[in-house]
Amino acid sequence: MTDESTFTHSALSHIRGFYPSLSPSERKVADFILVNYQKVMQMTLAELAAHSGVSDATVVRFCRALGFQSYLELKIALMRSLLDSPDLIFDHIQKDDPPLTVMRKVFLGSIQAMQDTLDLLTEDSLERAVTLLRNARSILIVGVGTSGPMAHELHNRLSRLNLNCKVETDSYLQLMQAALLDENDVLVVISQTGASQPPINTSKEARRHGCKIIAITGNPSSELSKLADVVLLSVSHESRPETLASRVAQHALIQGLYVLTAMRMSQIANQNEYLIWDAIMRASNPQEE
Structure with a gap:
């Protein structure tokens, strides 16, 4: 126009x-x-x-x-x-809302997103996701844009279990690494819309080599969901592409995945948590060395 x-x-x-x-x-x-x-x-x-x-x-x-x-x-x-319009910032916010009301609406939106996400999770999808993560030779975790921090958070959690995982938020590098995956590996893709082209390209390349795919997304009918072996839905009712509440739901989902996986390998998890905690305490109190 x-x-x-x-x-x-x-x-x-x-x-x-x-x-x-x-x-x-x-x-x-x-x-x-x-x-x-x-x-x-x-x-x-x-x-x-x-x-x-x-x-x-x-x-x-x-x-x-x-x-x-x-x-x-x-x-x-x-x-x-x-x-x-305040709707560009957050849904249901009015210009004359006092600070506490704004904060309450933000919190309630996040609580609703987590509850809706929990309601859509199934025993089967969670069991399959944990099984894939535990049995994978290597795990590649990808996300672009605002999904990047979520990818890093999952990588941080799974690394504590000595799982062989990498995280990549650059679209070119994740595609390059996907080309090296095979049926023994797992790709975890985080994309709330499921429509972002880099994660889709990465998933297609991984699928071409027989790699299993876990998708954390808010769109069950997206091309990304259709490529995945396991879909874990993170729900948000916000109208903007870059939603706030969905990130809270994704963060809770990631912590849940970590706990579930750690419970399946509790001996290693407990030992590693002790080693991590010991290292942190010694670094915080060097005079006690």
């Missing part, structure tokens, strides 16, 4: 204004966006089409009917429509 004025006005008002001129199938897309515009900002074109009950081509025509050159431009316009 070359006319910048479309970006400076409300995208929702823009959709309502063009609504009468849309075809019946295009109106289905408009109807869904008007009610679910916050969710649409993190949806792929295919996901929007599926939720609207139309084809991918219809979504493309809808975008062009509104004057957008691409679906991405539509999403940018929706985002800019909310520039003055």
